[in-house]
Amino acid sequence: MPYDADARTGLDPQDWAETRALGHRMLDDMLDWLEHARTRPVWERMPDAKRAELRTPLPERGTGLATIYEDFQRLVLPYGSGNEHPRFMGWVNGGNTEAGLLAGLLVSVFNANCAGRDHAAIEIERQVIAWSAEAMGFPPNAGGILVTGSSLANLIAVLVARRAALGPAVRQAGLRGAPLTAYSSAAAHGCIARAMDMAGIGTDALRIIETDADGRLIPACLEARIAADRRQGHRPFLVVGTAGTVDIAAFDPLEAIAAITARDKLWFHVDGAFGATCAFSARHRNKLAGLERADSLAFDFHKWAQVPYDAGCVLVRDRQLELDTFAQSLAYLQTAERGIAGNPPWPRDLGPDLSRHFRALKVWMTLRAYGAAGIGHVVDHTCEVAQHLARRIDNEPKLERLAPVALNIVCFRYSDAAGDLNEFNHELVADLQESGIAAPSTTTIDGKLAIRAGIFNHRTRFEDADAMVDGVLQLAEKRKRLAAISPAPSSGP
Ligand SMILES: *Cc1c(COP(=O)(O)O)cnc(C)c1O
Numbered sequence: 089m090p091y092d093a094d095a096r097t098g099l100d101p102q103d104w105a106e107t108r109a110l111g112h113r114m115l116d117d118m119l120d121w122l123e124h125a126r127t128r129p130v131w132e133r134m135p136d137a138k139r140a141e142l143r144t145p146l147p148e149r150g151t152g153l154a155t156i157y158e159d160f161q162r163l164v165l166p167y168g169s170g171n172e173h174p175r176f177m178g179w180v181n182g183g184n185t186e187a188g189l190l191a192g193l194l195v196s197v198f199n200a201n202c203a204g205r206d207h208a209a210i211e212i213e214r215q216v217i218a219w220s221a222e223a224m225g226f227p228p229n230a231g232g233i234l235v236t237g238s239s240l241a242n243l244i245a246v247l248v249a250r251r252a253a254l255g256p257a258v259r260q261a262g263l264r265g266a267p268l269t270a271y272s273s274a275a276a277h278g279c280i281a282r283a284m285d286m287a288g289i290g291t292d293a294l295r296i297i298e299t300d301a302d303g304r305l306i307p308a309c310l311e312a313r314i315a316a317d318r319r320q321g322h323r324p325f326l327v328v329g330t331a332g333t334v335d336i337a338a339f340d341p342l343e344a345i346a347a348i349t350a351r352d353k354l355w356f357h358v359d360g361a362f363g364a365t366c367a368f369s370a371r372h373r374n375k376l377a378g379l380e381r382a383d384s385l386a387f388d389f390h391k392w393a394q395v396p397y398d399a400g401c402v403l404v405r406d407r408q409l410e411l412d413t414f415a416q417s418l419a420y421l422q423t424a425e426r427g428i429a430g431n432p433p434w435p436r437d438l439g440p441d442l443s444r445h446f447r448a449l450k451v452w453m454t455l456r457a458y459g460a461a462g463i464g465h466v467v468d469h470t471c472e473v474a475q476h477l478a479r480r481i482d483n484e485p486k487l488e489r490l491a492p493v494a495l496n497i498v499c500f501r502y503s504d505a506a507g508d509l510n511e512f513n514h515e516l517v518a519d520l521q522e523s524g525i526a527a528p529s530t531t532t533i534d535g536k537l538a539i540r541a542g543i544f545n546h547r548t549r550f551e552d553a554d555a556m557v558d559g560v561l562q563l564a565e566k567r568k569r570l571a572a573i574s575p576a577p578s579s580g581p
Pocket of ligand 1: 180237239277279330334359388
C-alpha cells in the first residue's frame, strides 16, 4: 500500500501485516541469493535501458514498498560487482556471510547513532576494539574506533602522529611550516599519500623508499633517507610499514622498521588493510612479527575477514594521544556524569566523525559466529587456493607468473600472443569479466600488465581457480582467432 500523507501521521505503515509479509519475503530472497551465489555469472553489465530507467525526477508522491522491491530485484540485484561470488578475484573485496547479512538487518532496526552517549552500541564497539587489540598485539587499553575503511584509518593515524610530533599547538595554529617528512615503501597504498595531502603536510613530504625483489621496504634505504633528510633540516616524524601490499601481498620487515623508529623516536604506523587479518591465523601470524611494536595500525574487517561494507578499524597504542588529537568541547555535545549523556569518552572524541552508524555489531557478530579461528581458517584456505593457482599457472606453457605468491594474490599473464602483451592481457581481463566466468583485475609489475587474482572470498575453491585459468586460456584463443581476422585486436570478442 503506497504511503498517503493525508491519511497518516508519521511514516509507520497503515498495515503492519503487509509490511511483515514483504519483509519475510525479502529476507528469504536475500538468503537464497547468498546461498546460490555460485550458480550465477560473476558479473553482468547493467544494460543502458535499465540505467535509464533509474533516471527519474524526484518522486513527489510515495510508492508502495512492494513495487520498490520489485524494482530492486530487477534493476539492482543482478548488477552488483559480484564480490559475493566465489570466482570474484578482483582487487581486495570481502565476500559477505550469513552473520553479516543478518547483522545488517539488526543494525538498521537498532539505528544507533554511535557518536557517543550511554547505550549498548558503544559498549559493543569498545568490545570489538578490545578484541582487535588482543588479536593484533596491542595493549588492552589501546585507543581505536571503527571507521569506513583503511583509507580513513590511515588518515587518523597520520593525524595522531602529526599531533604527537608537533604538540597541541598544531590543532590551532596548523603546521606553521614545520618541515615534517614521512616514509613508506614504493608499494604502499595510494591512500597514504592522500592522507599526507589531507593532513596538510603534502604528498612531497612522503618519501618513497625502495623495495627489494619481493616488494618489501629495504630498511637500510629507510635509514639512509631519514639521515639525509635530517641533515637537510627536515623533521622526520612517521614511518608507514605495509603488511600486505595491494599488488602482491608483500609484508614490509616490521621488526627492522620498529628498531629504526624506536631509535630515531619516530611514529611507527602499519597499514595492514587486509594483511593484518593474518593475525587470526596460526600459520600466517608470523608475517606480522613486529606489529606489536607499532604505535598505530589501520586494517579492514570488510576485506579478508568477510564483514559486509563498510568496516575499517584504527588502533592507537596510546589512547590519550588519540583523544588529544580529536576531542573537542562543544556546548550542545557535553558529556555528563549520569543520564544518556554519560559514558565518556565517546567515539566522536577518537576520530573525525560525529554521527556514525552501528558498524560494530556486524564485526561483533562475525567474530562471535566464526571465532578468531574461523577467520584464520579463511586466511589459510584462501592462501592454499592461491598456491594451487600458482602451480597451475606454472604448469601452463602459455601463462607466465609475474610475482612470487607470498600469500593470496597471484599475478600472471598470457604470454603466447603476438603484438603488445600489455594490451592483449588488458583486453583479456575485460573479456573474462564480461563472460561472467571469473573476475580478476589487473595491475602493473615491472612495466608488465598483470592479470591479478586476489583470493579473498571464503567461498573460493580450487576448482574456481581452475575455472578462471580455463577461462583465460579459452578466451585468449578466441581473441587470437579474432585478431587474425580483424586488424583491430582491442575490439571485444
Ligand atoms: C584496501 C587497502 C587500503 C584502503 O582501504 P579502504 O578500506 O578501501 O579504504 C589501504 N591499504 C591497503 C594495503 C589496502 O589493501
